Amino acid sequence: MTTPVTASPESADSAASPAVDLYLDIMAKMLTRYGFEGRNVTVRFEPRSYEGYLWNLVRIATRDRDIRVVEAGEFDAERREIGKDWPADAETMIGMKRLRNVRECLESVIADGVPGDFIETGAWRGGTCIYARAIFKAHGITDRKVWVADSFEGLPPPDGRFEADAGDQHHTKIELAVSVEKVQDNFRRYDLLDDQVEFLVGWFNETLAPAPIEQISVLRLDGDMYASTIDALEPLYDKVAVGGYVIVDDYGAVKGCAQAIHDFRESRGITDEMHQVDWAGVYWRKS
Template identity: 50%
Template sequence: MSNNTPKEMYLEMLKKAILFEIWLEHEPGATKENRFQGLDWPLIAHSMIGRIRMNHLHQLMNAVVNNNIEGDFIETGVWRGGTCIFMRGFLKVNGITNRKVIVADSFEGLPEPEARCPIDETSKFHEQDFLRVSLPEVISNFQKYDLYDDGIIFLKGWFKDTLPTAPTNKIAIARLDGDMYSSTMDALTHLYPKVAIGGFIVIDDYSIGYCAAAVTDFRNAHHITDPLVTIDSTGVYWKKTK
């Protein structure tokens, strides 16, 4: 992704700031390899997706723009907002005004397991206070990068309630980071029909059994045969071709 144009230099610096790479020695317990792979839960950084998945997202956004794929960018499950901040920075530095970044989260952590998704029964994600990041905190993080503007739409609430009426008609990139079966299936069910042909679906947590089961069930139910491509040890994606 290295390029010496001002735009690319800005985006590279934005990644380093969001991932806290520049000051990594000051983040307790962090290592360069874990941050690169996205294997840690950072105490300070604004994203936990790591450098490999962040670089890959950059590649997908470039592909969307270069191939004139219509649609907005959405992330379901944003934590501290770092990935959406990078999406907004990408659009802004490229002067793109006809796409929005939709920031979808409960901003209250993950939901408790529900009877409608028995596979989630053993999930303890809802007990993880570390995963609860409030909307004001995420807004504050956008402001720190001077990227809090009308190019962002915040969608607060449980996915089953908010995504059916998500304020977008077409999606170019749907980045799903919900960990659980229910969260992943709700996002796929309500967003996939809006993903443009040539657009991308990114699954952040495919290494988690709940999430992988939802992806498999959804793809089988809808006869999706587009190749599921590995990004790193946990992330996968596919390109919608039909």
């Protein structure tokens, strides 16, 4: 009989050396451009604003070019810490605190011997998955994979299955569509693209169920919408090992995502305590 693991990631003794700590701290700062980016920050337009409409037309007309609107702005350490801004050139927008959560969870399962791979469903430019691969490499882990699951075409429009997604506008944000080739280039930038990294290209309801993933130690959900969250949980949750973690990026940011988490946990009778990471992210440990 398997004994449930109840320790939090903060209590796990990963026995990281000073060199490992330094490398992973610098990696987190680089992936978020924490203090490195200068004065350029991405301009965010309101979804139904006139400016947002015009910018979307420009993006459609220049889909094959990396064109962005940025503005001068002083680096705000507090906002970058909690992923409240959108760094123009970073590989991730989740901020330092949510990246630390990924490290804590991965080092916890490594220290406790919880088996399984890391998977993120919704990867954008790949920064969080790059960090997961860096963590495995820093700790000499050669028998776990990092799965990068994304459409690499942005988010789908609401398909009518779930009322919580009615009117969702994520599919209009073309800047969320990053090609698999670009993400692979981002891995190469850090010398972290190897045979421990696997890409699942396509919509979650088509790719995740047949994916050859045997066991998961950390499942990170970053699908924004109700559908994208449920379509990841349904085929993957049962593969999460006892003592593994489920991390939800958008719980505090998108109502549809939070509703999907509540509905799924209720339907499965999941009572494991949810812990808050920052204003958006939460996680729980599977018992």
